[in-house]
Amino acid sequence: MGPQWAPVPMTDPLTVQTSSTAIPGAGEPGDYAVRTSVVEVPLDGTTVEAQLRVPVGADEDVPAVLFVHGAGTGRYVDAFVDQAQALASAGVATLVPDKRLDTYTARHRDYVAMADDYLHSFDLLRDVDGVDPDRVGVYAESEGAWIAPVMAVEQPDVAFVALVSAPVVPPRQQAAFAVDQYLRNTGVPQQVFRAIPRAVGMSLPGGGFEYADFDVAPYQRRMTQPVLVVYGTGDASMPLVQGAEQIIRDVAIAGNPDYTVRYYRGADHGIRVDTVVDPVFLRDLTGWVLGLPGTGSADPRVAGDQPEQLYWAAPVAQPRWLGNGDVLVFLVLGAVGLIVLLPLGRQALVGVRHLRGLPRSHHRDEGLARRLAVLSASTVATVVGLVFYLYGVARLALGYERNGWVVQGGWLVVRVLGLVAVAAAASVVVRLRRLRAAGQPLAHGLLGHAVLWGTCAACAALLVVLAYWGVYQLGI
Structure with a gap:
């Protein structure tokens, strides 16, 4: 009465070129005091607060990074604290806005509209005194990686994009992959896997959830900015190999040769090891941003811990019976x-x-x-x-x-x-x-x-x- 679950094994893994994640030509980080303030970002129909960090005493205008949240409530007091502080103290201004929640629910998420909201924060950051408006980029994590490519296409002034723990494939596809990996880790009987396509593939009760089939690939294929792709090899929820391979193919279609892929040993979805953001990742992120544009195409392109992905994150079959x-x-x-x-x-x-x-x-x-x-x-x-x-x-x-x-x-x-x-x-x-x-x-x-x-x-x-x-x- 319904689709079976038989994921296709991945037999062609992405091979890292070196185990070192160091970024060749990375910019030299400074050691600045950081001025922190809270600013208001006007959006269409509401206003959100954002935390701005600016390095103090820089000799010239500095690059800047706007952070785009993953799933959840996304408050600046909790999110990206370590990343924003590390960048700012090294000489990169940062802005972490609160996520807009009045248009964000479990049933309704419009990633294109969310991209437009975040672009208001991007415009504000470019106008900050001491920030070089031509070197302002975006750092997006998890669900935010479906938003950042839209921003990069709609606003060509986005200077660079860092995609961290990017799902890449559509949400429904990624959800089925994640459930499969979680169940395998838990050791459930084989018969339980039958429920994956029947649950993930059906139209969910109450309607909505149209975003489950959002495809970011058309936007990635138009990105011309340097792209940093980051995964932790301890993250079972993301297609670590498939995601990086697709981003590489997509930006190549745009004629974009500037990509860098890094894998961090044992790091989880937030690139944390033992609940702490990996300091090596923070070093590499800072060096990559400060070293642009040279670091955008520096070899090795793919480095770090060798990733493993057992199965492809494939499209989910729609149930014929009881699919509603x-x-x-x-x-x-x-x-x-x-x-x-x-x-x-x-x-x-x-x-x-x-x-x-x-x-x-x-x-x-x-x-x-x-x-x-x-x-x-x-x-x-x-x-x-x-x-x-x-x-x-x-x-x-x-x-x-x-x-x-x-x-x-x-x-x-x-x-x-x-x-x-x-x-x-x-x-x-x-x-x-x-x-x-x-x-x-x-x-x-x-x-x-x-x-x-x-x-x-x-x-x-x-x-x-x-x-x-x-x-x-x-x-x-």
């Missing part, structure tokens, strides 16, 4: 609601008739009633168990943790519950056939038939959903 998140949620919640409410409604009605002194309705078949109760309870328990299992695995995966009791034991529990539900469904079918063969009524009255067939239909729908999400795979 709204339908899936409606189906599951509606089925669970029917299972819970129908028997309660019948019991309430019987109780009302008894209190009013009216005769009770005909007794139902107790054997069938017990079987329906077991079917209802086991089916709902399997759904709840699957949800909690996926939540537990997600927490482990995001924390780079392993827990065999949760990962293996939890999956076993879910599958056992699922088998109990199937056995209960079979017993209901057997009982219904025996009652029909004996000429006995399957239910009494309209409400009795509604409870019987409504419960059966709801449980059948949930069993199909559970099968769709892999509970009944045989591993073949």
Whole structure:
């Protein structure tokens, strides 16, 4: 009913030219005192604050770097503190604006519009006293690497671009890749991987999320500025090899020979090692900026720790069935609601008739009633168990943790519950056939038939959903 998950192994890795990340021809960093101030950046419809750092006592106008946030709230008090301070003390002015949040939600993100917002900060930084307006560039991290190429194309005055932990591929594609890597690190059973394209590929409940298919490649293919590409080899969420290779190909299409790629051993998504921003990275970043334009095309182009990427981050197949998140949620919640409410409604009605002194309705078949109760309870328990299992695995995966009791034991529990539900469904079918063969009524009255067939239909729908999400795979 849905796409399988069979990522293609990467067999042609990008080979580093040297293990040293040092930038040939890097500019000599200064040792300046830093003047820090908070400025306001007017945007269309709102204003954000930004922290400006300017080296004090420079003999000439200095280059400058504007920082573009990754995913999240993006406050200047928390973001890029080490990078901005290192650059400023070495002789590079920096500006870290607060991210605009009134147009940024989980459902809606417009990267082109966000680029326009950040360009307001770029224009402000170019006008700062002591800043060379011809040497102002952009540092973008993670999600921000989908924004910076748009800025570079729309504003040719952007002097250079540093793309750090860049996803490069569209968000949906990167999300599937990241989930795959996290699950492999967590050690989940192979059957669980089936859920990746079915979850990531479907249209998510409530609509929105159009940005999931945003493709930055057309903008990268028009970038003419020098580009610094940085990854940490301890970052499992990014396509380390594929991302760099695509950026190299894309800027080549623009006729741009100025690229530099660096990999830092054991560094994570924020280029941190043991929670501290890698000082070697800060040295290289500063030297690359100060040494431009010469450092833009200096050899070696690709250097540092040898990156590894097991699989390609490929386009995600769209599910044919249950590919609409709204339908899936409606189906599951509606089925669970029917299972819970129908028997309660019948019991309430019987109780009302008894209190009013009216005769009770005909007794139902107790054997069938017990079987329906077991079917209802086991089916709902399997759904709840699957949800909690996926939540537990997600927490482990995001924390780079392993827990065999949760990962293996939890999956076993879910599958056992699922088998109990199937056995209960079979017993209901057997009982219904025996009652029909004996000429006995399957239910009494309209409400009795509604409870019987409504419960059966709801449980059948949930069993199909559970099968769709892999509970009944045989591993073949």
